[in-house]
Amino acid sequence: MTETARDSRLIVGPFNRVEGDLEVQLDIAGDRVVAARVNSPLFRGFERILEGRDPRDALVIVPRICGICSVSQSVAAARALEALAGQAVPDNGRLAQDIMRRVENLGDHLTHFHVFFMPDFARAAYAARPWFAEVEAGFKAAAGSAVREAVAARTALFHVFGIMGGKWPHTLTIQPGGVSRAIDARDKVRLAAIVADFRQSLERQLYGADLDQVAALATPEALAAWRDQGPAGHFRLFLRIAADLGLDRLGRAHDRFLSYGTGLDHRGGFWQGGAVSALDPALIAEDHSHARMAGRERRHHPFEGSTVPDGTDEVGYTWCKAPRLAGQPFETGAIARQLMAGQPLIAALVAGQGGTVFTRVVARLIELAAEVVALGEAIRQLNPKGEWFAPARLPADGLAMGLTEAARGALGHWLRVEGGRIASYQIIAPTTWNFSPRDSDGLAGPLETALVGVAVAPGERAPVAVQHIVRSFDPCMVCTVH
Amino acid sequence: MKLLWLQSGGCGGCTMSVLGAEAPDFFSTLRGAGIDLLWHPTVSEETGAEVVDLLQAILDGRQVLDVLCIEGSLLLGPNGTGRFHMMAGTGRPMIDWVRALSACARHVVAVGTCAAFGGITAAGINPADACGLQYDGRQKGGLLGPGFMARGGLPVVNVAGCPTHPNWVTESLMLLAGGDLAADDLDQYQRPRFYADHLVHHGCPRNEYYEYKASAHKPSDLGCMMEHMGCLGTQAHADCNTRLWNGEGSCTRGGYACINCTAPEFEEPGHMFLETPKLAGIPIGLPTDMPKAWFVALSSLAKAATPDRVRRNAATDRIVVPPTVHEKRKR
Numbered sequence A: 001m002t003e004t005a006r007d008s009r010l011i012v013g014p015f016n017r018v019e020g021d022l023e024v025q026l027d028i029a030g031d032r033v034v035a036a037r038v039n040s041p042l043f044r045g046f047e048r049i050l051e052g053r054d055p056r057d058a059l060v061i062v063p064r065i066c067g068i069c070s071v072s073q074s075v076a077a078a079r080a081l082e083a084l085a086g087q088a089v090p091d092n093g094r095l096a097q098d099i100m101r102r103v104e105n106l107g108d109h110l111t112h113f114h115v116f117f118m119p120d121f122a123r124a125a126y127a128a129r130p131w132f133a134e135v136e137a138g139f140k141a142a143a144g145s146a147v148r149e150a151v152a153a154r155t156a157l158f159h160v161f162g163i164m165g166g167k168w169p170h171t172l173t174i175q176p177g178g179v180s181r182a183i184d185a186r187d188k189v190r191l192a193a194i195v196a197d198f199r200q201s202l203e204r205q206l207y208g209a210d211l212d213q214v215a216a217l218a219t220p221e222a223l224a225a226w227r228d229q230g231p232a233g234h235f236r237l238f239l240r241i242a243a244d245l246g247l248d249r250l251g252r253a254h255d256r257f258l259s260y261g262t263g264l265d266h267r268g269g270f271w272q273g274g275a276v277s278a279l280d281p282a283l284i285a286e287d288h289s290h291a292r293m294a295g296r297e298r299r300h301h302p303f304e305g306s307t308v309p310d311g312t313d314e315v316g317y318t319w320c321k322a323p324r325l326a327g328q329p330f331e332t333g334a335i336a337r338q339l340m341a342g343q344p345l346i347a348a349l350v351a352g353q354g355g356t357v358f359t360r361v362v363a364r365l366i367e368l369a370a371e372v373v374a375l376g377e378a379i380r381q382l383n384p385k386g387e388w389f390a391p392a393r394l395p396a397d398g399l400a401m402g403l404t405e406a407a408r409g410a411l412g413h414w415l416r417v418e419g420g421r422i423a424s425y426q427i428i429a430p431t432t433w434n435f436s437p438r439d440s441d442g443l444a445g446p447l448e449t450a451l452v453g454v455a456v457a458p459g460e461r462a463p464v465a466v467q468h469i470v471r472s473f474d475p476c477m478v479c480t481v482h
Numbered sequence B: 001m002k003l004l005w006l007q008s009g010g011c012g013g014c015t016m017s018v019l020g021a022e023a024p025d026f027f028s029t030l031r032g033a034g035i036d037l038l039w040h041p042t043v044s045e046e047t048g049a050e051v052v053d054l055l056q057a058i059l060d061g062r063q064v065l066d067v068l069c070i071e072g073s074l075l076l077g078p079n080g081t082g083r084f085h086m087m088a089g090t091g092r093p094m095i096d097w098v099r100a101l102s103a104c105a106r107h108v109v110a111v112g113t114c115a116a117f118g119g120i121t122a123a124g125i126n127p128a129d130a131c132g133l134q135y136d137g138r139q140k141g142g143l144l145g146p147g148f149m150a151r152g153g154l155p156v157v158n159v160a161g162c163p164t165h166p167n168w169v170t171e172s173l174m175l176l177a178g179g180d181l182a183a184d185d186l187d188q189y190q191r192p193r194f195y196a197d198h199l200v201h202h203g204c205p206r207n208e209y210y211e212y213k214a215s216a217h218k219p220s221d222l223g224c225m226m227e228h229m230g231c232l233g234t235q236a237h238a239d240c241n242t243r244l245w246n247g248e249g250s251c252t253r254g255g256y257a258c259i260n261c262t263a264p265e266f267e268e269p270g271h272m273f274l275e276t277p278k279l280a281g282i283p284i285g286l287p288t289d290m291p292k293a294w295f296v297a298l299s300s301l302a303k304a305a306t307p308d309r310v311r312r313n314a315a316t317d318r319i320v321v322p323p324t325v326h327e328k329r330k331r
Helices: A046-050 A055-065 A070-085 A091-122 A132-139 A145-157 A159-164 A185-207 A211-215 A220-229 A234-245 A334-341 A344-352 A357-381 A430-434 A446-451 A464-472 A477-481 B013-018 B026-032 B049-059 B094-102 B113-117 B166-177 B207-211 B292-305 B308-314
Strands: A008-012 A023-029 A032-039 A256-259 A269-272 A275-278 A284-287 A322-325 A398-406 A409-418 A421-428 B002-007 B036-039 B067-071 B107-111 B157-159
Touching: A023 A446, A023 A464, A032 A446, A046 A055, A046 A421, A055 A070, A055 A409, A055 A421, A070 A091, A070 A398, A070 A409, A091 A132, A091 A145, A091 A159, A091 A185, A091 A234, A091 A357, A091 A398, A091 A464, A132 A145, A132 A234, A145 A159, A145 A185, A145 B026, A159 A185, A185 A211, A185 A234, A185 A357, A211 A357, A220 A234, A220 A344, A234 A357, A256 A334, A256 A409, A269 A334, A284 A421, A334 A344, A334 A357, A334 A409, A344 A357, A357 A464, A409 A430, A430 A446, A430 A477, A446 A464, B002 B049, B002 B094, B013 B107, B013 B166, B026 B166, B036 B049, B049 B094, B067 B094, B067 B113, B067 B166, B107 B113, B107 B166, B113 B157, B157 B166, B207 B308
Parallel strands: B002 B036, B002 B067, B067 B107, B107 B157
Antiparallel strands: A008 A023, A023 A032, A256 A269, A269 A275, A284 A322, A398 A409, A409 A421
């Protein structure tokens, strides 16, 4: 059989254990992927749903874009409305908003590792590997002990929302100007107890070590030592699997990373060629050339953006637009945040192997450990005697932007208000960056680039390496198109 | 009982919510009730062609389907083609799959207000032409039509809520598995009565403020949110304040209005969500089953009778005046 005779196209979908629906089209030559196209097949039109409403209604509508990034969506909207009002937010209110956002992100990291990502290693295809029995017992989809323990730990952690947010997802506690629920001294000790319990559960099962030790990992050598002689736990198990399967050579994209800043520090930045630079949001533009969207003639900054679906279009292959920063595709997520924060291990991994399946997962697990420690500190800073909310007076006209970080990366809302009504509301979600289609220069998005070169065995209908790469981004498809 | 769960025009939040079921958790609950997950987009192993094979086996009658759970609204657009959601890997609109699979299922369950009535995805100009399985807003019909009856003899069971409470879903599934959910166990919008025959008002910790019409004026105030803040708890059918969410929560406990998310067309209240529309100073929406004249009379009486403690606490974010401790009278 000649190589050309094996040239083929493989369509993989429905792609599950991602949030929402996803289809990946692979052009294969010989035994390798030579081109990939990512299709976000669901369009709902939230940006259009928001038009014409009172801007404050965004707090009800935007969390419902996504059931897994719900609080991040609320925070982005609250930030945009606070910016519109020129609103100063009491420290407590700002901190309480951010604690909820961080708790959601921690829950998402936990869910990603245990429920979405690891079960692929418990597939029959890996039955011959030395680590298989351990993975199968822990991570068999919907059944493994670690999967179930993680779901239970997340449920317990989300009792934070029972106190601070009323419920999760889709809380309305987060308001421009702070939060609608004051925290008293009793609430505060209860919150601290919930986080301490979560910390212990991670230390017991995921890391087998104190979280401070995990967060302090600073070099690839220290990480390798953890893999070879470190404490027993699922983190070490992942490191062993990654070494065995070469996950550090899988799924590299452009090695350009974008973040809107970490925690309460909102200075965004981007990483390119080894250096961190400040972000200028004015350089963000969306390209519709390969999306099924009208408005292909030029790129639009989100303040001038539009969302007009073109259902008859045959050139576009996805509902996802292609956001670009200064004309370039960027990857966003835990790697980007860790680079902005100067985490030395992640910086060294990116400088060495680049942003790969391995780097993405390690960045998430390091961040999970560090953020649980930081969350405990944030709760200690809540001041039961302080103010929680200051009313915001919204002007009838104006432009405003709200930037934040969801678990999977940079999330931005761009709002234009005219006559007291939403005239335009544009959203760029993390997976819009990561799973963007080609642009008018022919530049492929990060996932599309990461899939090129992957080996596909004859007869594989959903190549497992492709699944590792796709899930390493922790995609949220419902946010992607919204 | 074999269960298949599919998602379409929603946010996945009902799945995220149901994974928070506790004592017992989601997986234990299903196992305990003898419910097998054939496939669920968030938790199952199978991807791509393996899933399409399973769906085909159901359509061919090679695989029994006892319960079909649909989460998210059904997207009819553009122009009735359903192309706003083509099920990945199949080149076929999701609405076609749902129609075909519904005909094979013993029970069809709409998980969440989107799947039940259209929900938030149908708000505003409804860009994707979203509707529910058997309702389009209040109008019976939807994707499957007003006369649809699943093979087991029930219409679509609407476990409405945005999101649904984890146990509204698990308890509905357990009742179906045990053969204990009949047509008269559903209310007029086909919601299970075990939670829809209650009002969010029941068990609301702001009841004393409600009784005296001591009202909140801004977020974080402790007072009743009906008069100014858009709260529909006295009209909303759900047991949120007796069942509680994520441990000890509910919307009103979180300091914000109930927006009646279990109801069809909650997404278009006709006013700003968090502001109460009024006519001559009286809220337009009155408590369920309460005659207007009595509401007006009782409200003015109650306002006049409001204790100082209740009035002052209502306008702050913490209790500034504690209830009096009654000492036993000395003889």
